[in-house]
Amino acid sequence: MTRATLIVAGLALLTGGCAATKVPLDPAVDKMSDMAFLARLPNRPLVAVDEAARAVLIVADGECDAQTADARQEAVIARGIVRPAWKLAPDDALDRGTLAYMIARVCVIDGGINCRTFGEAGIGDRRYALREMVYQKLMTDGPVYGLVTGGEMTAVLTKADAYMEKRGLYEVDKPVELGDQPPAQR
Numbered sequence: 001m002t003r004a005t006l007i008v009a010g011l012a013l014l015t016g017g018c019a020a021t022k023v024p025l026d027p028a029v030d031k032m033s034d035m036a037f038l039a040r041l042p043n044r045p046l047v048a049v050d051e052a053a054r055a056v057l058i059v060a061d062g063e064c065d066a067q068t069a070d071a072r073q074e075a076v077i078a079r080g081i082v083r084p085a086w087k088l089a090p091d092d093a094l095d096r097g098t099l100a101y102m103i104a105r106v107c108v109i110d111g112g113i114n115c116r117t118f119g120e121a122g123i124g125d126r127r128y129a130l131r132e133m134v135y136q137k138l139m140t141d142g143p144v145y146g147l148v149t150g151g152e153m154t155a156v157l158t159k160a161d162a163y164m165e166k167r168g169l170y171e172v173d174k175p176v177e178l179g180d181q182p183p184a185q186r
Contacts (some may be wrong), residue, residue: 021093023048050090064185097144112164
C-alpha cells in the first residue's frame with residue numbers, strides 16, 4: 001500500500017469511524033471499452049466498488065455488458081458476487097474482504113469448513129473469503145478492511161484469470177481443431 005492510501009484510510013477511520021471512504025467516479029469511464037478501462041485501473045490510488053464490479057464481471061464473462069453503475073450493481077447482486085445486505089454504494093472504496101469474496105464467487109472457490117459454515121450464514125463471510133484467497137495464493141495477507149489500490153486489484157484479477165483458465169472455468173464456444181500437419185513454413 002502506498003503512503004497516500006494509508007493516510008486516506010487512517011483519516012477515514014479518524015473522521016468517520018466506520019463511515020465508508022468515497023472514491024470519485026468518472027462518468028467517462030462508462031463509455032470506455034473494457035480494455036481501456038482495465039488499462040486505466042492500475043493507476044487508481046483507490047478502487048471504487050463500481051470499478052471492482054465491472055472488473056470482476058469482465059473476468060467472469062470476458063466482457064461487461066452492464067453500461068451503468070446501477071446495472072453493474074444489479075448484476076453482481078443477482079449473480080451472488082456481492083451480498084445486498086452489505087449495502088455497498090458504487091462510490092464506496094473497495095476493501096480487501098469484499099474483493100476476496102467477489103473473486104471467490106467468480107472463481108467458484110467454496111473454501112474450508114469455516115468459510116462454508118459461517119461465511120454462508122453471513123458471519124465473517126469476507127474475512128473467511130480473504131483467508132481462502134490467501135491460501136489459494138490469489139491475494140496477499142493483510143487486514144480485511146484494508147482499502148484496495150488499482151495495482152493490487154490488477155494483480156488479483158491477473159491471478160484470478162490464470163486460476164480460472166487453469167481449472168477450465170471459462171466457457172469455450174467452439175473448440176479449435178488442429179490439423180495433423182503444422183502449417184507450411186514460408
